[in-house]
Amino acid sequence: MRYSAFRLFAEALRGHRGWRPAWRDPEPQAEYDTLIIGGGGHGLATAHYLASRYGARSVAVLEKGWIGGGNVGRNTTIVRSNYLLDGNEPFYEHSLKLWEGLEQDLNYNAMFSQRGIINLYHSDAQRDAYIRRGNAMRLHGADAELLDAAGVRALYPWLNFDNARFPIQGGLLQRRAGTARHDAVAWGYARAADRRGVDILQNCEVTGLRIDGGRITGVDTTRGPIRARKVGVAVAGNSSRVMEMAGLRLPIESHVLQAFVTEGLKPLIDGVVTFGAGHFYISQSDKGGLVFGGDLDGYNSYAQRGNLPVPEDVIESGMAIMPAIGRARLLRMWGGVMDMSMDGSPIIDRTPIEGLYFNGGWCYGGFKATPASGLTFAHLLATDEPHPTATAFRLDRFRRGYPIDERGAGAQPNLH
Amino acid sequence: MIIHHPLLGPRDAQEFTYLGDATLIDRPDAMAEGALEAFDAYLHLRDNPAGTHRELWYHEVGDRSWLVVTRDTRTHEITQVELARDVALSKGRGR
Ligand SMILES: Cc1cc2nc3c(=O)[nH]c(=O)nc-3n(C[C@H](O)[C@H](O)[C@H](O)COP(=O)(O)OP(=O)(O)OC[C@H]3O[C@@H](n4cnc5c(N)ncnc54)[C@H](O)[C@@H]3O)c2cc1C
Numbered sequence: 001m002r003y004s005a006f007r008l009f010a011e012a013l014r015g016h017r018g019w020r021p022a023w024r025d026p027e028p029q030a031e032y033d034t035l036i037i038g039g040g041g042h043g044l045a046t047a048h049y050l051a052s053r054y055g056a057r058s059v060a061v062l063e064k065g066w067i068g069g070g071n072v073g074r075n076t077t078i079v080r081s082n083y084l085l086d087g088n089e090p091f092y093e094h095s096l097k098l099w100e101g102l103e104q105d106l107n108y109n110a111m112f113s114q115r116g117i118i119n120l121y122h123s124d125a126q127r128d129a130y131i132r133r134g135n136a137m138r139l140h141g142a143d144a145e146l147l148d149a150a151g152v153r154a155l156y157p158w159l160n161f162d163n164a165r166f167p168i169q170g171g172l173l174q175r176r177a178g179t180a181r182h183d184a185v186a187w188g189y190a191r192a193a194d195r196r197g198v199d200i201l202q203n204c205e206v207t208g209l210r211i212d213g214g215r216i217t218g219v220d221t222t223r224g225p226i227r228a229r230k231v232g233v234a235v236a237g238n239s240s241r242v243m244e245m246a247g248l249r250l251p252i253e254s255h256v257l258q259a260f261v262t263e264g265l266k267p268l269i270d271g272v273v274t275f276g277a278g279h280f281y282i283s284q285s286d287k288g289g290l291v292f293g294g295d296l297d298g299y300n301s302y303a304q305r306g307n308l309p310v311p312e313d314v315i316e317s318g319m320a321i322m323p324a325i326g327r328a329r330l331l332r333m334w335g336g337v338m339d340m341s342m343d344g345s346p347i348i349d350r351t352p353i354e355g356l357y358f359n360g361g362w363c364y365g366g367f368k369a370t371p372a373s374g375l376t377f378a379h380l381l382a383t384d385e386p387h388p389t390a391t392a393f394r395l396d397r398f399r400r401g402y403p404i405d406e407r408g409a410g411a412q413p414n415l416h
Numbered sequence: 417m418i419i420h421h422p423l424l425g426p427r428d429a430q431e432f433t434y435l436g437d438a439t440l441i442d443r444p445d446a447m448a449e450g451a452l453e454a455f456d457a458y459l460h461l462r463d464n465p466a467g468t469h470r471e472l473w474y475h476e477v478g479d480r481s482w483l484v485v486t487r488d489t490r491t492h493e494i495t496q497v498e499l500a501r502d503v504a505l506s507k508g509r510g511r
Contacts, residue, residue: 240464249461253436254489299434300489302466307417307492309430342460398460411459414434 003107022187023194028201031227032060034381035219037206037242038235039063041072041182041367042359044189044200045374046232046381048106051196053375054382059198061190062221064205068186071236072367074336076259076293078272078283079368080117080177081142084133087392087404088345089140094389095372096142096176102371108188111181111286117272118152118171120159120321126276130172137174145173156273160321166277168321179272179283185370209245209356216246216355232357232381234373237302237337239360246353250360251342251398253413256301256335257293257364258310262328264288273321280317282325290328292318296338296364298414306335338364343403344416348377348386349395357381358395363416419485420497424478431477437462438470438484441504466490472500 001007001020011018034050036043039061050056061067079099081092103110121127127146134144148170149161161168190200201223208220209231218227235242237254265288274281282292294314297306311333318325341347341361346369348359359377362369376387386393392404398411409415417429444454466489473483482500487493 238466240462241466244463249457249463251460251462253462253464254466299487300436300464300469300471301492302489303492307429399456412436414436 003109022191023200026199026201028060028204028221028223028226029199031218032199033058033228034230034232035059035226035228036061036232036234037219038070038233038238039067039186039190039200039202040070040234040236041185041189041370042236042362042373042377043232043234044186044193045370046234046359046377047193047198047200048189048196049375049378050382051193051198054378056382057197059193060226061193061198061200062204062206062219062226063200063202064222066202067190067200068183071336071338072186072370073183074259074334075182075367076281076283076291077179077182077367078117078177078281079112079180080174080272081368082117082119082133082137082144082172082174082177083406084136085404085406088406089136089142091372091376091389091393092368093137093140093142095369098371098375099180099368100176103188106188106192108184108191110184110188112178113180114176114178115271115283116173116175117177117274118147118155118173119274120152120168120171120276122166122169122277124169127169134172143174143176145175147171147173155271156269158322158324159273160323163320166320177272181286182367185367189374206242206245209242211246211353211356214352214354216353230355230357230381232359232377234359234377236339236360236362236366239339239358243351243358246351246356248351248353251347252361253300253340254302255296255298255338255340255414256303256306257296257338258306258314258333258335259291259293260311260314260333261285261289261291261331262325263331265290265328275317275321278313278317278320280314280321282318282322289331290325296340296414302337304335304337338362340413340416342398342411342413343405344407344409345404346373346393347395348373348380348390348393350380350384351395417492417494419473419483419494421475421478421481421483422497422499423481424475427475427478429473431475432473432483433476435472435474438472438500438503440472441484441500441507441509468495
């Protein structure tokens, strides 16, 4: 069933009795050509592009819980392409361009809204760093504008410009950046993939990888064994646990990241704002809640919940640039398990096991990457060649001495 | 989280900074055969278990000792805290 304004109108006239489930709930088959482990944004996007762009006919996505229950349904939905380094920026700009056509491609309203992101700067040195970043972005075809304090004031007059320690001097603005509805991204990809015959198997946890003579032959799941020629792993925070089934150790640690939302308020912030002197970022959801977050808790965790020192730190930072936030009441806070890599950049690559492919290390920035991650992973699975925009994301780059370290923090995952 | 420091008693985890897996104590021998592979694994590869994890915490705003904390990464429950010095010495490492 195609969604359209006409369809909505027609359904309204007959009491909305004609809507059908957006995807099937099939029984697992004994064998598929390609299995994708993980029904998050990346796994579902991979399946969609495999079926729609690479003509794959026999694909299943295996999800241990329900699709969208992982980080794709827990993030703060910021989509941007304001990276500095060569290995990253073309990939994220590719992703942003895919976002711009995503809803037409999927025939699904993901509420992608290009409301702009502004990264505030508070010192001369930081301004210089942002000029450099903005130039790097523009060299790769992305948009970037440097604003002075008056320029920022015109957008957000209520920011605390005269903070004694961190006065706001200006900001780097990317107008094409924005936010999307996270659940709708998972659902839209799931529906589009399902319509092309991809089986989405929920409550189907992979418990073992079947490897014979260095080749993948299938997987064991809680819904029985499934044979396959190729297996792609896209399980975000659980990357180390799944790859351990193939005897591989990864350059990844799992850490918890928290996020927060206030009660619904009248429209206040129409874009995304980030604080440059601490770690705090904020936007407003279409329901009116202020959605914000900051740093990792900083220690290995699979708990999907964090501790209180981080909320204190995040809210202190928020108060520093936006004192008005002190009047809002917090509605909810939650955590997700991040696959923090050793350089803060992702991995999309083959593995030493033939037919086994890995996609992970997304840290806290994988939502924006969803379309390009899916497309480039599908490209790798279908052709055995890396996609031109994802050639740097190799598994062996650490051993070879080619990390992609935006933060410059070294092999210390909790600092990226 | 409260970390029960072996010398100072219960301390708030905020007084500490976190380094990572306690296997970082086992620094490879740079002169040994296969040192390149050993250092790659030491620097970059982690077990990253969901469950019991032995890890290094530094008492930065306290007595500046390094601790080995045994903690469950699924629940954050801490079951053992040792001085990293004692752990290193018991493995036969000097300074
Ligand atoms: C609080 C928070 C804020 C964030 N904010 C942003 C942001 O503003 N912008 C941004 O770009 N990114 C953000 N991120 C990061 C982003 O959400 C992730 O990088 C991205 O969602 C990860 O990819 P995914 O969607 O495929 O992961 P997930 O949705 O986690 O998908 C992985 C799936 O694999 C499944 N799985 C695991 N093990 C198995 C198994 N053995 N068998 C079968 N299935 C399995 C899991 O159940 C899960 O559904 C944020 C994350 C968090 C937690």
